[in-house]
Amino acid sequence: ENSLSSQEAARVIRYRFLEDVKERFHASKIALGHNADDQAETMMMWLLRGTGLKGLGGMPPVREGVIIRPLIETTREEIETFLEKNEIPFVIDSSNQKTQYLRNKLRHELFPLLRENYNPQLVKNLVQTASVLRTEDEYLESIAEDALKKILLSKDGESLAIDNKGLLSLPLAIQFRCLRGALEQIKGDLRKITSTHLYDIIKIVCNDMPNKLLKLPQGIMVEKSYNKLIIKLHQTEPSPFNYKFTSIPDWVIIEEIGKEMKFEIVEGDDHTIPKKDSHIAYLDGGKILMPLTIRNTKPGDRFQPLGMKGEKKIKDFFIDEKVPLKERKRVP
DSSP states (O other): OOOOOHHHHHHHHHHHHHHHHHHHTTOSOEEOOOOHHHHHHHHHHHHHHOOOHHHHTOSOSEETTTEEOTTTTSOHHHHHHHHHHTTOOOOOOGGGGOTTSHHHHIIIIIHHHHHHHTOTTHHHHHHHHHHHHHHHHHHHHHHHHHHHHHHEEEEOSSEEEEEHHHHHTSOHHHHHHHHHHHHHHHHSOOTTOOHHHHHHHHHHHHSSOSEEEEEEGGGEEEEEETTEEEEEEOOOOOOOOEEEESSOOSEEEETTTTEEEEOOOOOOOTTTSOOOOTTOOOOOGGGOOSSEEEEOOOTTOEEOOTTOSSOEEHHHHHHHTTOOHHHHTTOO
């Protein structure tokens, strides 16, 4: 359903099972059996795929205060020696021997070669290096979290907006971390987001065009709209709508854009009707010709703004008012 590999899907199922067991027994922690060899393999996998400090830092000993890995600095050999010495039976998953998986290929082919010919302490050294890099990553992450709070313009459940100038004023490394943090707030799982995607976002921010749209994996949309960068999940463009009424309705529900319009006949003149409200429009009832039509915009639409003698294209009005591209078809 989410385009996961068999191993990724199995991992998700395992963690869900462990979460269910934790809740059932009212436990506070979930202890995993990852050891130092697993950590070294994880670090090498990320290195071969291409990654930053977070990937090279490997698996954290403690995650979200719930997941703990008490054996993460103990080697597989040390664990097996302890079990054999104390005559404790154990089981090895037969799938661990299949070298079509990258982790197993590293375990059975690359690591023995590196230990024998380059460094017998390979695993210990990689684990120590991962620990150092993880500490530095945590420090940079704290700086990026504070920076993101300062450049964040708005946020709701489905989207957020970042100040472009504020983003570009930051060091490039912090820019990337702010973007990843923003993307994570909207999507959560960013396993398919790479440094190339982050570079692409920076490019559209630096572009002279006031409006640019970028589609990322996992249904993420990034839109440059004048002085801000909008990050949201993909929204399909609303279907064209066209409602006609032979009399003034009380309410109109526009299902295509999820909005409602209320109509009310009032008595008043220029002195009693307020002029400024972005959600209310006052029209001269005596000049409305039936049928009344409510629709979204079409190319070439024009109107006469208040105070102007001539007409203006609605497209130009949207540009002047800095209405984001994706929102223009949602304006009735």
